[in-house]
Amino acid sequence: MRLSAITITLCLLIVVSSLSALQLMITSSSAQPTWSFSITLFPAELYMGEWGRLKANITNTDCSARLPKPYEAKFDDIPERTLKSILARARDE
Numbered sequence: 357m358r359l360s361a362i363t364i365t366l367c368l369l370i371v372v373s374s375l376s377a378l379q380l381m382i383t384s385s386s387a388q389p390t391w392s393f394s395i396t397l398f399p400a401e402l403y404m405g406e407w408g409r410l411k412a413n414i415t416n417t418d419c420s421a422r423l424p425k426p427y428e429a430k431f432d433d434i435p436e437r438t439l440k441s442i443l444a445r446a447r448d449e
Contacts, residue, residue: 391418 398411434442 391416393417 394415394417396413396415398413400408400410402408402410
């Protein structure tokens with residue numbers, strides 16, 4: 357009786373794992389980036405059998421429009437007297 361229970365359990369496990377494998381084969385998945393990028397590896401002294409660190413720079417080349425622009429201060433609608441005092445304090449520091 358125990359042998360048949362073990363056999364049934366093993367058969368159920370095989371069926372369930374086969375169904376899981378079938379599910380993974382049917383479902384499409386992708387991990388490749390859809391944007392272009394460049395990778396720069398920095399030189400390092402690595403020796404066989406020793407632990408080491410590799411440094412890499414991954415740059416997204418599709419986002420050139422999102423590069424930070426230089427800061428431009430605009431002083432609109434500030435009274436001349438207030439602006440002069442702000443500029444004087446900036447020069448003093």
